[in-house]
Amino acid sequence: MPELPDVQVFKEYLDATSLHQRIEHVRLGDPRRMLEGMSAKTVRSRLEARALESTRRHGKHLFAEIGGDAGWLVLHFGMTGGVQYYEGNEGEPDFTRLRLDFHNGRHLAFTDTRKLGSIAFAESVEEYVDAKGLGIDALDPALDKDAFRELMTGRAGSVKGALMNQSVIAGIGNEYSDEILFQMGLHPKAKLADLREPRIDELWRTMRRVLRTAIRARVDTARLPRSYVLPHRHGDGKCPKCGRRLERVSAVGRSAYYCPRHQKKR
């Protein structure tokens, strides 16, 4: 669920709430395999008595720079992750997996109901991105039309599969790939090889437009343009263009929603 636009909103939320405050104490809440082998003690020692100084985002990963050249905290949100900054007397949110207690009595909670996210540390953003084999961020200015065309050329398989492949382009998941395909009029199983150059260019423009529009809407479905399928993407949702019932098909191991009238295989 948290895809590029959601994580961008989390980033801006951290920027507005959690920077430059001394971390007095760190608490972990049943993180189990979310620490990828790290001990709770390691997590505490890397954060306590320091502060978060800046943030970056790459694809679906959020990075927070730890003051004193102590590297970066890396958060991945899985399907149910989120962040919440709150006053001391409000009580910890449910499913808090990592909690930073700041000097000013406020707290930052990283919550994740299903624990499919992760907490890690990295020496630098580049080092982490490289180690994980992540592709270029979908909104990286360096991913221009030519670079995108190059990435999409010579690939077998579906458009959806390429968009969702984090080692090709980082940031797009099931929901936003559905929206991009809907805006393109492409079926979830449409093959990349069936797209000619002008359509690839259109895909690049559509991808960027959809992601930027979602960020501008603060990922609030009520604020998305009327022409977007995202708010209708569920069991008995209707196509915003024609009112027809959306269909569901399994594609790239996920449930893809699409309008059978507007989305074709090529």
Next chain:
DNA sequence: AATTCCTCCTGATAGC
């Protein structure tokens, strides 16, 4: 190289 299937996790929901 790409896709399918399985696993990790938990909560919401539907059906009996």
Next chain:
DNA sequence: TGCTATCAGGAGGAAT
């Protein structure tokens, strides 16, 4: 009420 099955869909790994 309570049990069971299914779905949500990020990502890694194995099999195809």
